[in-house]
Amino acid sequence: MNRIVRILLGFIVGFVAGIAVLVAVRVLLGLTPMPATLAPVLFSGIGFAILGLLYGFEPSLGLTRGFIGMAIAMIVGVVAVTHFRRAMGLDPAYALEPAWTMAAVLGPIGFMLGVGAVTDWLKWIFGIHTPDQHGPPEGKPAWTRYFGFDQNHKVIGIQYTVTGIVLMGLAGIFALIFRSELAIPGIQFLALDMFNSLVGLHGIVMIAAILLGIGGFANYLVPLMIGASDMAFPRLNGFAFWIAVPSALLIVAALFFGGWDTGWTGYAPLSVRGAMGVNFFMIGVFFFGFSSILGSMNLITTTLYMRAPGMGLFRMPIYVWAVLATALIQLTGTQFIGLSFLMVVLERLFDLGFFNPAEGGNVILFQHLFWFYSHPAVYIFILPGLGIVSELLPVFARKPLFGYKWIALSSMAIALMGFLVWAHHMFAAGMEEALRVPFMYSTMLVAVPTGVKFFSWLGTMWRGKLSFPTPMLFVLASIAVFLIGGLTGPPLATVPTDLFLHDSYFVVGHFHATMFGGFVFPFFAALYFWYPKITGRMYNERLGQIHFALQTAGFYIMSLTMARTGLLGMRRRIADYDPDLGIQNLHIIMTVAGFVIFFGVLVGVYNLIVSARKGEVAAANPWGSRSPEWQIPSPAPEHNYEEPFEVVGEPYDYGLPGSVYVDMHPSGSKTAASPAH
Amino acid sequence: MAADTHAHEHPGAISPAKRLKMNRVGLWLFLLSETFLFGGILVSRFYLWGATRPELNQNLGLAVTLILLISSYFMYRAETAIKHDDRGDFLRSISVTIILGILFVAGVVGLEWQEAPIKPFTGGEFGIYGDIFFFMTGMHAFHVVTGVILLMIVAYRGYKGHLSSENFWPAEAAAIYWHFVDVVWVFFFPALYLMGSVVGPGH
Ligand code: HEM
Ligand SMILES: [Cu+2]
Numbered sequence: 001m002n003r004i005v006r007i008l009l010g011f012i013v014g015f016v017a018g019i020a021v022l023v024a025v026r027v028l029l030g031l032t033p034m035p036a037t038l039a040p041v042l043f044s045g046i047g048f049a050i051l052g053l054l055y056g057f058e059p060s061l062g063l064t065r066g067f068i069g070m071a072i073a074m075i076v077g078v079v080a081v082t083h084f085r086r087a088m089g090l091d092p093a094y095a096l097e098p099a100w101t102m103a104a105v106l107g108p109i110g111f112m113l114g115v116g117a118v119t120d121w122l123k124w125i126f127g128i129h130t131p132d133q134h135g136p137p138e139g140k141p142a143w144t145r146y147f148g149f150d151q152n153h154k155v156i157g158i159q160y161t162v163t164g165i166v167l168m169g170l171a172g173i174f175a176l177i178f179r180s181e182l183a184i185p186g187i188q189f190l191a192l193d194m195f196n197s198l199v200g201l202h203g204i205v206m207i208a209a210i211l212l213g214i215g216g217f218a219n220y221l222v223p224l225m226i227g228a229s230d231m232a233f234p235r236l237n238g239f240a241f242w243i244a245v246p247s248a249l250l251i252v253a254a255l256f257f258g259g260w261d262t263g264w265t266g267y268a269p270l271s272v273r274g275a276m277g278v279n280f281f282m283i284g285v286f287f288f289g290f291s292s293i294l295g296s297m298n299l300i301t302t303t304l305y306m307r308a309p310g311m312g313l314f315r316m317p318i319y320v321w322a323v324l325a326t327a328l329i330q331l332t333g334t335q336f337i338g339l340s341f342l343m344v345v346l347e348r349l350f351d352l353g354f355f356n357p358a359e360g361g362n363v364i365l366f367q368h369l370f371w372f373y374s375h376p377a378v379y380i381f382i383l384p385g386l387g388i389v390s391e392l393l394p395v396f397a398r399k400p401l402f403g404y405k406w407i408a409l410s411s412m413a414i415a416l417m418g419f420l421v422w423a424h425h426m427f428a429a430g431m432e433e434a435l436r437v438p439f440m441y442s443t444m445l446v447a448v449p450t451g452v453k454f455f456s457w458l459g460t461m462w463r464g465k466l467s468f469p470t471p472m473l474f475v476l477a478s479i480a481v482f483l484i485g486g487l488t489g490p491p492l493a494t495v496p497t498d499l500f501l502h503d504s505y506f507v508v509g510h511f512h513a514t515m516f517g518g519f520v521f522p523f524f525a526a527l528y529f530w531y532p533k534i535t536g537r538m539y540n541e542r543l544g545q546i547h548f549a550l551q552t553a554g555f556y557i558m559s560l561t562m563a564r565t566g567l568l569g570m571r572r573r574i575a576d577y578d579p580d581l582g583i584q585n586l587h588i589i590m591t592v593a594g595f596v597i598f599f600g601v602l603v604g605v606y607n608l609i610v611s612a613r614k615g616e617v618a619a620a621n622p623w624g625s626r627s628p629e630w631q632i633p634s635p636a637p638e639h640n641y642e643e644p645f646e647v648v649g650e651p652y653d654y655g656l657p658g659s660v661y662v663d664m665h666p667s668g669s670k671t672a673a674s675p676a677h
Numbered sequence: 678m679a680a681d682t683h684a685h686e687h688p689g690a691i692s693p694a695k696r697l698k699m700n701r702v703g704l705w706l707f708l709l710s711e712t713f714l715f716g717g718i719l720v721s722r723f724y725l726w727g728a729t730r731p732e733l734n735q736n737l738g739l740a741v742t743l744i745l746l747i748s749s750y751f752m753y754r755a756e757t758a759i760k761h762d763d764r765g766d767f768l769r770s771i772s773v774t775i776i777l778g779i780l781f782v783a784g785v786v787g788l789e790w791q792e793a794p795i796k797p798f799t800g801g802e803f804g805i806y807g808d809i810f811f812f813m814t815g816m817h818a819f820h821v822v823t824g825v826i827l828l829m830i831v832a833y834r835g836y837k838g839h840l841s842s843e844n845f846w847p848a849e850a851a852a853i854y855w856h857f858v859d860v861v862w863v864f865f866f867p868a869l870y871l872m873g874s875v876v877g878p879g880h
Contacts, residue, residue, distance in 0.1 A: 229689025232699045297706040335714040350797040352808040360805035
C-alpha cells in the first residue's frame with residue numbers, strides 16, 4: 001500500500017481508537033461513557049492518532065510500539081487502582097492521585113516491553129537462544145534501527161545524543177517562555193503556577209538532556225577509543241538508553257497534571273503539598289536514574305576490561321578517564337536523589353511524615369539526601385566536558401597534553417571530593433550550624449583539582465601552533481566561560497556572602513556559567529569534532545562560526561547580567577519583581593540574550609542536519625588526530641576494528657618527531673603494506 | 678540460523694572466561710550502587726530516630742532474621758551443588774531458599790505490618806516511628822521479593838537442565854544478590870530492633 005494512504009489511515013484509525021479507548025476506560029472505571037467536556041476526547045483521540053500516523057509511516061518502529069505499550073500499561077494502572085479501591089471500600093473509588101501515580105509507575109515498564117528492550121531477557125528465562133545482534137535489523141530499512149532497540153554502541157550513542165538535543169530544544173523553549181514573562185515587571189501572560197512549572201521543567205529537562213548528551217558521547221567514543229568492539233553489556237546498554245525515554249515523557253507530562261511549584265530541586269514540604277504533577281516529575285526522575293546507574297555500570301566494566309593490548313590506565317585517552325570518574329559518581333550518587341524523591345512520593349500517597357515536623361519528621365533531611373546526589377551531579381555534568389577540552393586542545397595546539405597524569409587524577413579527585421561538599425547548598429536553610437564552616441572549607445578545596453585542569457590547558461596551549469576551526473573555537477569558549485562559573489563559586493561557598501546571595505539570580509548566573517562552560521560548549525565542540533567520524537561528512541565551517549559567535553556573545557551577556565541582577569536584589573524562581581530595584585533594563589537584556597543563544601543553537605542544529613546529506617565528504621583524519629578511532633574508515637564499521645590494535649606509546653605526544661601512539665596492525669600486516677624491497 | 682553461525686566470530690568477540698569476569702564486576706558495581714541506597718535509608722533512620730526506637734515484637738524480629746540467615750546457607754549450598762553438577766541437591770537447596778525467603782516476607786509484611794503502628798495499614802498515629810519502620814522493612818522486603826523471583830527463574834533454568842558446572846553464572850549471580858540482601862538485613866535488624874532506647878505508645 002502507498003505510504004501516504006497508510007499514514008492517513010493510521011491517523012484516522014488512531015483517532016477513532018483513541019476515543020474508543022477513552023470510552024472503554026471510563027466504563028471500566030464506572031463513570032459515564034462520555035466526559036462532560038470535549039477536551040479529554042480530543043486529547044485521547046489526537047494522542048492515539050499520532051501513534052497511528054507513526055505506525056502507518058513505518059510499522060516496524062520500536063518507538064511506536066513503546067508508546068503503545070506505555071499507553072496500555074498506564075490505562076491498566078488507572079483501572080487496577082480504581083478497582084482495588086472499590087474492593088477495599090475506599091471513597092472515592094476513582095481518586096486521581098493514586099490511580100495516575102500507579103499509571104506513572106507502570107508506564108515505563110509497558111514502554112520497555114513494547115520497545116523490545118527486555119525481549120531477549122524474557123526469552124532467556126525460557127531457554128530460548130538469543131544471539132547477539134549484528135548490523136541493522138533484517139528485512140527492515142537500515143534507518144529504522146535508530147528508532148528501536150539496538151545493541152550497537154554507536155547506534156545507542158547517536159540515539160542518546162539526538163534525544164539529548166531534542167530535550168535541550170524543548171527545555172530551551174520552556175525557558176524562553178518564562179523569560180519573556182520576566183522581561184517586564186508585573187504578570188503578563190503566564191499564570192503563577194504555570195510560571196513555576198516552567199521554571200522547574202526547564203531545569204530538570206535540561207538536566208535530562210545533559211545526562212543524555214554525556215551518555216551519547218561516552219557510548220559512542222569509549223569503545224572506539226579503547227579498541228573494544230562494543231560495550232561490555234550491549235543489551236543493558238540499549239535498556240539504559242530506552243528507559244530514559246518514557247522517564248522524560250513522564251517528566252514533561254507533569255504539565256498536564258497540575259505541574260509542580262518547587263523548581264527542579266523538589267524541596268519538601270512544598271513538594272509534599274503541591275499539585276500531583278510532583279508525582280510525575282519525581283517518578284520520571286526516579287526511572288531516569290536507572291539509565292544513569294546501569295549506563296555507568298556498563299561504562300566502568302568496559303573501561304576496566306576491554307582495553308586494547310598495551311593500553312595501561314595511564315595510556316588511556318584523557319576523555320576516558322573523565323568518563324570513568326563521572327561513571328563512579330553516577331553509579332553511587334544517583335541512588336540518593338531517587339531515595340529522596342521516593343520518600344516524597346510515599347509521603348504524599350500514604351500520608352507519612354518523613355519531612356513533616358508535626359509528625360516527628362524533619363524537612364532538612366530531604367535537603368541532605370537530595371544534595372548528596374545533586375552536588376556531585378554538577379560534576380557529572382562537567383567532568384566529561386572538561387575531558388573533551390583536554391582531549392581536543394593538544395590536537396589543535398599540536399603539542400603534548402601538559403601534565404597528563406595530573407589531569408587524569410584531578411578528575412578522580414573532583415569526583416571523590418564532590419561527595420564532601422553538598423551542604424554548601426544549605427547554608428541558609430536552617431541546617432545544623434556546626435556544619436557550616438567545615439563545608440565552606442571543603443567546598444573551597446575542590447577548587448584545587450579544578451585549578452589543576454586550568455593550568456594544564458594553559459600549559460598545553462603555551463607556544464603551541466594553534467589553529468581555530470569550529471571545534472577549537474568551542475573549546476576555547478568552554479575554558480573562558482567555565483572560568484566565570486569557577487570565579488562566582490567561592491563567594492557562594494563563603495558563608496557570610498552566601499547568606500546574602502543565596503536564592504538570588506547570582507546563583508543562577510553562577511550555575512549557568514558552570515553548565516555552559518562545563519557541558520554546553522564542550523558538547524558542541526565534540527559534536528563538530530567527531531561529526532566527520534560519525535557521518536563521514538564535514539559540517540559547514542561558516543555556519544559553525546556563526547553558531548559559535550551567537551552562542552558565545554549571547555551567553556556572556558546573559559550570565560554576567562544574571563549575576564548582576566542578583567546582586568541588585570532579583571530573587572530566583574519568582575514571576576515578578578519590584579520596578580524600583582532598577583533592574584528593568586537588565587531583564588530586557590537577559591531576555592534578548594536568551595533568544596540569541598537559542599537562535600545560535602538552532603543554526604548549529606541546522607548545520608548538523610543539512611551537512612549530514614550535503615556536506616563535503618570528509619578526509620580520513622581531518623584533524624590529524626593520533627587517536628585510534630581516526631585511523632579507520634568513517635563512519636566506523638559495525639564492530640569498529642577489523643584487527644585489535646596495540647598501544648605502543650603515549651597518547652598525546654603531538655609534535656614530537658617519531659612518536660607513535662597506536663600500532664594499527666600489530667600482527668605484522670604493516671610490513672606487507674610497506675615497500676617490499 | 679545465519680546469526681548463530683557467525684556469533685562469536687566478529688572482530689573483538691569476547692571469550693567465555695572474560696565474559697564471566699565482566700559479569701561478576703558488573704554485578705558487584707550494581708551492588709555497590711545498591712549499598713548507597715540502603716546506606717541512605719540507614720542515614721534517614723539515624724537522622725530521624727536518633728538514639729531511640731519504637732516498641733516492636735522482638736521474637737518476631739529475631740525469627741525472621743534467623744530465617745533469612747539460614748536461607749543464605751542453603752543458597753550457598755545450591756550454588757556449590759550446581760558448580761559440581763549435582764542437580765538434585767541444587768534443586769532441593771534452592772527450593773528451601775525460596776521457601777525461607779517467602780517465609781521472611783510473610784513474617785515482615787504479613788505479621789509485623791499488622792502489629793506495628795504503621796499508618797497506611799493499621800492507622801497507627803505514631804508518626805515517624807511507624808513511617809521509618811514501614812519504609813525500611815518495605816524497601817528491604819521489595820528486594821527480597823525480587824530476589825525470590827530471580828531464584829525461581831534460576832531454579833526453573835536448573836530444572837530444565839540449562840545450568841551446569843560449565844554454565845553456572847545465573848546461579849552464582851542470584852546467590853550473590855541473595856547474600857547481599859541478607860547482609861543488608863544484618864544492618865537493618867539492629868537499627869530497627871536493638872539500637873537506642875524504646876519510645877512509643879505506653880512509654
Ligand atoms: C569553584 C567551584 C564551585 C564552587 C565553590 C561552587 C559553589 C556553589 C555554592 C556555594 C552554591 C550554592 C549557592 C546557593 O544556593 O546559595 C552553588 C550552587 C550551584 N552550583 Fe556551584 N560551585 C562551584 C562549581 C560548580 C560547578 C562546576 C557546577 C556545575 C556544573 C556548579 C553548579 C551549581 C548549581 C547547579 C547550583 C545551583 C543549585 C540550585 O540551587 O538549583 N557549581 N555553587
Ligand atoms: Cu554544589
